[in-house]
Amino acid sequence: MRSQILALTFATAVVGHGIVTSPPARVVGDAMKAACGQQVSNNLQSNAYGDIQQLAQIGTSQKDFNATLCDVTMCKGLQFEDNANNVQHFTAGQVVPITVDIQAKHTGTANVSVVDTATNTVIGNQLVYFPVYASTSTEIPANQTSFSVTMPDVSAQCGAAGACVMQWWWDSRQSDQTYMSCVDFTM
Numbered sequence: 001m002r003s004q005i006l007a008l009t010f011a012t013a014v015v016g017h018g019i020v021t022s023p024p025a026r027v028v029g030d031a032m033k034a035a036c037g038q039q040v041s042n043n044l045q046s047n048a049y050g051d052i053q054q055l056a057q058i059g060t061s062q063k064d065f066n067a068t069l070c071d072v073t074m075c076k077g078l079q080f081e082d083n084a085n086n087v088q089h090f091t092a093g094q095v096v097p098i099t100v101d102i103q104a105k106h107t108g109t110a111n112v113s114v115v116d117t118a119t120n121t122v123i124g125n126q127l128v129y130f131p132v133y134a135s136t137s138t139e140i141p142a143n144q145t146s147f148s149v150t151m152p153d154v155s156a157q158c159g160a161a162g163a164c165v166m167q168w169w170w171d172s173r174q175s176d177q178t179y180m181s182c183v184d185f186t187m
């Protein structure tokens, strides 16, 4: 028990690492709390920048964590219902500027993709891919935190709010930490 408390204290004390700040990304709300439980919800509330491995680790030790409803690999378990008033509208061919805030570096890869939320699968090709991202051996290039993507025509799949998100995904095998943000949108 003591080691569990220490582990949790340590986990919440570590500053998280990255999030999309624009366009607005999914945030915590009551639906997320119901699906993911109190501890996971609290963690994400206090540390929106955190990695999904930490959320999964906390969740598996909690009785009110529903692994089916709260898939941390799908928008960190953040729910559409909590973000229904924050849905962007994009058109095919629209150039969408994206701003990322990174608090600490871990060498990895990153991409932005359109994800089908019903299946948690990428639709079509990645919109942008960074083979080396947030490397610990260099300063972060400006175009890794401020860049644009051109929206493909996903109007057939993404017409209804909640069907799709634009997902920013940064995966560091160096640290076994994965960060993500989801922007709800319709086309």
Ligand SMILES: [Cu+2]
Pocket (backbone or CB within 6 Å): 017, 104, 106, 175, 177
């Ligand atoms: Cu870290």
